[in-house]
Amino acid sequence: MQPSDQDLVLQRFHRDLISGSHILHYHNVLDAFGHLSVRHPLNPQIFILSRNTAPGTISSPNDLIEYYIEDARPVDPSAPTGFIERCIHSECYKRYPEVQSVIHSHSEAVVPYSISGVPLRACFHMAGFLGTNVPIWDIADAQQPEDISDLLVxxxxxxxxxxxxxxxxxxxxxxxxxxxxxxxxxxxxVLAGSIQDCVMRAIYTQKNAAIQSTALSTRSTGTTVTGPVKYLSQKEVDATTWSIAKSAHRPWTLWLREIEASGLYANSA
Structure with missing residues (x-):
């Protein structure tokens, strides 16, 4: 039996979700933890996320679970064990209908900006999407007395x-x-309108954090300081966000070749 057009669409999304997870692992945005999801292409009230496993080890549609956005409940009650933090994804999809993909990362380059009091800001043109300030969410402000204080959503x-x-x-x-x-x-x-854009934003968020840390450390060790770090202006943020979006296919194509050549990853979708 020939697959239907809908089957082919879902197969493509499965493959991209698995490949995206591998790319994020290859670039150290995800390690054994963290996750990438996508809104179901045929039912906007469902999202797809991998089972509870390291992103680099996902290899087939059998590793993927469909969840209802309304309450993060698995569509199939007999589905494998999923991630505890799947409500990160479900609540972002619920609140923002235009969002089609979500990534949660523990990047060690980014975490310092969540605790240091130094704002993370766009430093180079590839990260204009960060804007002139990135919000910091503190789970302690949202917790209720019965919540476990382990920082997990x-x-x-x-x-x-x-x-x-x-x-x-x-x-x-x-x-x-x-x-x-x-x-x-x-x-x-990270939020985005596609898996490809979400992966690109996550990778360049990490790269921007590394660049900003280097810039700040250079200032602290130099003998002469001539002024503050010069971040992107609002005008530059707007322009670079628009222009870089036009080239999103370029890194995705390269990153696919990288994971295919590495020999570490498998994708049967």
């Missing part, structure tokens, strides 16, 4: 609070004002 009310931080806690907007939010002492979360 274990339930809907914590996920909802995190999702709100992309628009400002008091905002009721259905479009995020920010596409990256830092999580105090934990990592960061």
């Amino acid at each position: 274990r339930n809907q009310h914590l996920g909802s609070s995190l999702a709100a931080s992309f628009s400002g806690i008091a905002s009721g907007s259905i479009s995020p004002e920010h596409v990256v939010a830092l999580m105090r002492g934990h990592g960061f979360t």
